[in-house]
Amino acid sequence: MILLSIIVLMPLCFAQDISIEKLLAYNKWSSQHQRVYLNEDEKLFRQMVFFENLQKIKEHNSNPNNTYSIHLNQFSDMTKQEFAEKILMKQNIVDHLMKGISQEATHNDTNNKETQLNSKSLILADSIDWREQGAITTVKNQGNCGSCWSFSAAALMESFNFIQNNTLVDFSEQQLVDCVIPANGYYSYGCSGGAAVYCLDYASKVGITTLDKYPYVRIQKNCNVTGTNNGYKPKQWIKVPNTSNDLKSALNFSPVSVVVDATNWDNYESGIFNGCDQSNISLNHAVLAIGYDQQGNWIIKNSWSHYWGENGFMRLAANNTCGILSNNLQITA
Template sequence: MAFTINQFFCFALVLSALGLLAATQSLARPLDDHPKTLSIRERHHLWMARHGRVYKDDIEKEKRFNIFKKNIKHIVNFNSNTSSNKLFTIGVNAFSDLTNEEFLATHTGYKRQLRSGSTATNGLRSEGLASDVSQAVDWRQQGAVTAVKDQGQCGCCWAFSAVAAVEGLNQIKTGQLVSLSEQELVDCVQDNHGCQDGMITNAFSFIQQNQGITSEDDYPYQSTQGQCQAGYLGSNAVTINSFQIIPQNDEVTLMQAASQQPVSVAIAVSAEFKAYNGGIFNGECSNELNHAVTIIGYGTDDTTGTNYWLLKNSWGETWGENGYMRIIKDQNQCGIALDASYPI
């Protein structure tokens, strides 16, 4: 059968479009879904394309490939081990070419507040919270949670945790969900150290003393510390009266607080936490609190009957369950009840 030039051109365009579609679908599938025939290097190339990763030279690329390969091996071994009582899986994500040490140095940033002696109970609160609480809460369903954000390579998880709690409280009180400025906290909270580390309560104190916090639109996130612009880039969008600290190791009070509003918590993250892919996290944790997240609810898994906390993280939507985590409840997992607070 003979083709005219126009027919041949159209046929070529169709083949080209089909090839592009196949490549797009290949990149869209989870990395673990690719055929077993793909080599680790081919999987690394697909991973690079999906996450827009570009290395400065071949030496750096080879270094990152070897880390990626090691992380893939760990993921496969972990998920294939059926002898443990784990309730979750781990997987490939945007951090799979980083060592655990590199990741913790750039994507956490919590500094624990020490309490001792007569000050150990100063500002703690267990009274005034309802004892009759719902058995399950998800503040996303109430419209009190903004979209998952990404702190990038700035160790300011404390700012994202505090902001999420204030955003939630503001929506509960006013009905308006306003995305607030983490950058203002990174630049302006003098008692913290910007992208190096910081405490959640220092963020709450700044918002209180500053008579509010600016919206994200007026003071957008830059993933680096800059000069404080508080008072120059628009009026404060939300104010708080104060904040309360929850007694340590008290998940009953923590549940009472989380039933009323999102709560900021510190947590001890580990390699398994970094690669968390889904399920209820009951894995290993580090030895110290090093990250901050926000409890936005709790519930019970229908399949296993396991109670869990629902956490909003600040590592983007490709991590965990679209940026969120369920972590086992009532066991102070990863120190989740050691340093919790909320705005009022």
């Protein structure tokens, strides 16, 4: 099959200066990711995109000054624009959310001043990683749906439930995608984007059920929950102040839901990521901060499967890299 593909595409290779090595890499990758396209035109287009991404990967990884490596993954036949449209939250939705989120994010804040101050007064650990405490569930895969906000919120509740009740349970992201909607009074829009804070408000009133009872299907459907006693209910939460020390303090208490600019995260493999355009931050992706290392680099749990990054996790450079300090949320009770 590989040999036949090479023969068929040989004229194209000569025209585009594509090597046999690149064709072999494409065939191996497409087999691993079970790529099926609508027609030959789309297939050829995807191959050209793949070859361009492959070249960028080789150039990046050959530079010894880079602090992180990149590699082929499920996004390698997508353009940057397609990656943003299919995987990240829509920018107009995020902008709308950011304008109205401040009041909701500090909901119950008056009840949490003592907790917040206590967390600030902690002697900070040199490093912390909540995976070592058993407080982090397995990495999920949001698929081609900008539902990262529901994964960030569910992961936040999963971790705090473990810390509070010593039980690690996978919660239903699909329930949040289907039910945290404008019709129910929440400004979140399924695969187009949303906010973790609305998930907490919803779950505090209705409860969030388990993943096995309400599985994730990668599209938004009708809400399939009734009543107000559907499982775990967070009681209180706070917005973490926008400094590195405040985020570190919060992480000594529990994981934190954060919003970042993930525009250039698509092909990250390992190392300390510092590849965001710090002069033009566009918040478009929600993840879970689960700790930091001795150098102050943040440890991130993502929702792009365990094949992405460091088994689904990332180390993000210290300080406000990719806007990580912009909008942080923590459960306190």
